[in-house]
Amino acid sequence: MGLRYILCCGCCRKSGGDNGSDFAPEVPPPIGRVLVFVNPHSGTGKALQVYKKQLDPRLTDANIDHELIVTKHSGHARDVVVERTDLATFNAIIIVSGDGLVFEVINGLLERPDGDFLLQKLAFGVVPSGSGNGLLASLCYARGLPQKQPLFTRNAIEHVTDSDAIAYGINLTHMQTDTKHFASFMSIGWGLLADIDIESERFRKVLGSQRFTFEAVLRIFGHLRTYQGRLSFLEAGPIESRPPAQFNVYSKTPLPDESCPSYHSRETSAASDSHSGCQNDQFWQGKHRKPEASIVSPLGEAVDSKWTVIEGEFLFVYVTSVTHISPGNMYAPSAKLSDDRIQLTYALKKDLPSRFALAKFLDAIESAKHLDFDFVKTVSVTSFRLEPDNAKPSSYIVVDGEIIDCKRIQGTVSDVHIHLMSK
Numbered sequence: 001m002g003l004r005y006i007l008c009c010g011c012c013r014k015s016g017g018d019n020g021s022d023f024a025p026e027v028p029p030p031i032g033r034v035l036v037f038v039n040p041h042s043g044t045g046k047a048l049q050v051y052k053k054q055l056d057p058r059l060t061d062a063n064i065d066h067e068l069i070v071t072k073h074s075g076h077a078r079d080v081v082v083e084r085t086d087l088a089t090f091n092a093i094i095i096v097s098g099d100g101l102v103f104e105v106i107n108g109l110l111e112r113p114d115g116d117f118l119l120q121k122l123a124f125g126v127v128p129s130g131s132g133n134g135l136l137a138s139l140c141y142a143r144g145l146p147q148k149q150p151l152f153t154r155n156a157i158e159h160v161t162d163s164d165a166i167a168y169g170i171n172l173t174h175m176q177t178d179t180k181h182f183a184s185f186m187s188i189g190w191g192l193l194a195d196i197d198i199e200s201e202r203f204r205k206v207l208g209s210q211r212f213t214f215e216a217v218l219r220i221f222g223h224l225r226t227y228q229g230r231l232s233f234l235e236a237g238p239i240e241s242r243p244p245a246q247f248n249v250y251s252k253t254p255l256p257d258e259s260c261p262s263y264h265s266r267e268t269s270a271a272s273d274s275h276s277g278c279q280n281d282q283f284w285q286g287k288h289r290k291p292e293a294s295i296v297s298p299l300g301e302a303v304d305s306k307w308t309v310i311e312g313e314f315l316f317v318y319v320t321s322v323t324h325i326s327p328g329n330m331y332a333p334s335a336k337l338s339d340d341r342i343q344l345t346y347a348l349k350k351d352l353p354s355r356f357a358l359a360k361f362l363d364a365i366e367s368a369k370h371l372d373f374d375f376v377k378t379v380s381v382t383s384f385r386l387e388p389d390n391a392k393p394s395s396y397i398v399v400d401g402e403i404i405d406c407k408r409i410q411g412t413v414s415d416v417h418i419h420l421m422s423k
């Protein structure tokens, strides 16, 4: 485990001093306690510096106790949140990284039998220092806050250390593969967009964020791959609007140590089933936002007749549950943080007029005009299923920026929320 930075209750900080005066002012107790994860390798590798120079002093000034964990490897943060028994004693988990670490922490929490409880209890803070921070960018957009650096990071630090910080509910999508269940907060990609995201990684050191453009040009004007598969979806009905869930982060009273309600049933549950928490099918039963479970069949069964099924040669499939896939890239302008639908986009090779049109589509993402192209289809859905033809060369399936090793995948809007801090 990483370094521990826990300030004491105040008795040994400023009270009394050396003169032993009885009239020294009392130091108020901390306003809260947060667990901070820093991924030192995220983005351009400056996360630890951001923590040391900006976040740490602000937490101290705001009188917020914190414990720092610098991640040592991929999966480290997941292990911590799966194993710790004192998570309910924190007001929030602050992640100094990109969307990848957020994904790891949320799904780690959801592996616990008390994951649902902890998601209601804990707020999340993101201090952006990864190469992609689409989740925070989406919240900033919804709140009318800037996404351009340096304000993006500076504001995030101010918000997570503000005694009046508010955490806003963001819907999770229930994801199902043949081997597991998990949650997504942002995007599911397959085909061109997923491949550009993953395969541009080789140019990261040389080109930085320009790597996406370079990889896109190589792919579109070089060997343009297409992907055979079946896409099924259930269109969303009329919007069901609900007031977004929110709570005041530091006015919530942390619970005493080890008081998570079902944590101690974990061993029993793990013994009876190798999957616990959200990895277990039962966790999601009754948690689909809409529609009734009867029209969302488990992945192994045929889809209901109300679903639309498209089989063909795809250029890409991309599904988003929030507006932004990275700061400044608004992929789904109509998405809301807490609505009852996800936005599905796809393109079939047969509809593409020219490679140039595909290049223009990618270029138009920055100005949010990409959905105006006729060959790109957009549907609001409550559930979708993607079944690549695994006999043919295929693409990565990428969820929230992370590669998911699976042959097919299904996603359904859920009623499970995380709460992300802002002002």
Ligand SMILES: Nc1ncnc2c1ncn2[C@@H]1O[C@H](COP(=O)(O)OP(=O)(O)OP(=O)(O)O)[C@@H](O)[C@H]1O
Pocket (backbone or CB within 6 Å): 039, 040, 041, 042, 043, 044, 071, 072, 073, 074, 075, 076, 097, 098, 099, 100, 101, 102, 104, 129, 130, 131, 132, 401, 402
């Ligand atoms: N110390 C570490 N060393 C290597 N990988 C790590 C470490 N800590 C976390 N990771 C992994 O790094 C991955 C990417 O993290 P994140 O998305 O937060 O940063 P990023 O710079 O935006 O990354 P990317 O652009 O690769 O998606 C996550 O899968 C996470 O598990």
